[in-house]
Amino acid sequence: MSRxxxxxxxxxxxxxxxxxxxxxxxxxxxxxLTESGYEVTSVTVEGETVEIPAGTELxxxxxxxxxxxxxxLQRILSKLGIPYTGSNETASRDAFDKVVTKSIxxxxxxxxxxxxxxxxxxxxxxxxxxxxxxxxxxxxxxVTLVHNAEQxxxxxxxxxxxxxxxxxxxxxxxxxxxxxxxxxxxxxVIEIRIxxxxxxxxxxxxxGASEHLCPAPLDPEITAIVQRVAxxxxxVLGCGIYSRVDVMLAEDGQPYLLExxxxxxxxxxxxxxxxxxxxxxxxxxxxALIAEKTYAAFQNSKP
Numbered sequence: 288m289s290r291x292x293x294x295x296x297x298x299x300x301x302x303x304x305x306x307x308x309x310x311x312x313x314x315x316x317x318x319x320l321t322e323s324g325y326e327v328t329s330v331t332v333e334g335e336t337v338e339i340p341a342g343t344e345l346x347x348x349x350x351x352x353x354x355x356x357x358x359x360l361q362r363i364l365s366k367l368g369i370p371y372t373g374s375n376e377t378a379s380r381d382a383f384d385k386v387v388t389k390s391i392x393x394x395x396x397x398x399x400x401x402x403x404x405x406x407x408x409x410x411x412x413x414x415x416x417x418x419x420x421x422x423x424x425x426x427x428x429x430v431t432l433v434h435n436a437e438q439x440x441x442x443x444x445x446x447x448x449x450x451x452x453x454x455x456x457x458x459x460x461x462x463x464x465x466x467x468x469x470x471x472x473x474x475x476v477i478e479i480r481i482x483x484x485x486x487x488x489x490x491x492x493x494x495g496a497s498e499h500l501c502p503a504p505l506d507p508e509i510t511a512i513v514q515r516v517a518x519x520x521x522x523v524l525g526c527g528i529y530s531r532v533d534v535m536l537a538e539d540g541q542p543y544l545l546e547x548x549x550x551x552x553x554x555x556x557x558x559x560x561x562x563x564x565x566x567x568x569x570x571x572x573x574x575a576l577i578a579e580k581t582y583a584a585f586q587n588s589k590p
Contacts, residue, residue, distance in 0.1 A: 292344040292582055293326050300331040303352030304428045312553040313349040319574040339369060345582050346371040348550055356550045357383040370585030372577055374527040374549040382524050382547045385422045385454050392544055395523045399544045402456040408439055416458040421449035459535035459543050464503060466517035466532045467559040470580055473514035474562035478503035501565045513542050520544050528580045531559050
């Protein structure tokens with residue numbers, strides 16, 4: 288793909304619990320964009336403010352979690368009139384809040400696990416096993432799988448470290464899948480197999496802790512269904528050029544949507560680059576495509 292502009296600022300770091308992952312994503316993206324011929328400046332964000340270097344033609348957002356995916360950064364960049372990768376303020380905010388996300392899924396007839404929002408154990412009406420998680424965190428931060436009553440208090444306390452309520456979801460037993468969405472199309476499905484435990488923060492970012500099977504060894508009909516549901520999830524949330532949709536495939540073949548990541552990881556162990564590679568994109572090609580499509584969409588949106 289030919290370059291239509293030159294100067295890109297990569298934003299990395301940030302104040303969230305996913306800061307270290309963001310730094311790794313930013314480094315990988317900056318390297319890929321440089322190899323594609325762009326002039327790249329990396330800016331490490333420390334708090335919930337950001338300064339964009341003069342002459343920046345596009346911001347490539349690699350901030351995960353709070354201030355990166357919750358709409359706050361997007362609002363700032365929109366006011367500055369600078370094109371940025373990922374999704375707009377509204378889509379970012381809605382996708383970051385798992386409670387809002389699930390309500391949008393339900394409104395649009397999309398399958399998602401039964402859930403409830405609680406602040407006390409006494410409020411729980413779902414039968415175990417369940418997943419207990421903070422409504423607004425990424426990378427499985429604060430998530431616990433609960434199989435018996437003894438685990439419930441510890442799980443709830445962990446989730447409540449990040450807010451005053453916890454989202455409790457019925458645990459779906461089956462295959463853990465993820466689907467990258469790129470430029471209006473679903474990438475090959477990835478099945479995630481964990482060597483120990485579940486796909487928590489450690490297993491996500493420790494090389495060798497999990498195995499990514501891509502394309503996932505699924506029946507072609509099931510693959511098509513999963514891709515269709517994932518793409519629809521991306522669309523109903525109003526996401527941008529790319530995202531990653533996490534799905535559980537139950538043993539009866541029914542897919543259940545968990546969440547949509549509007550700034551998916553771009554590290555050496557990340558899922559979207561893995562799927563894009565199977566689809567024929569190198570890392571430089573993937574990052575250049577995201578940048579060029581974002582820039583073109585911004586230019587076309589001008590009055």
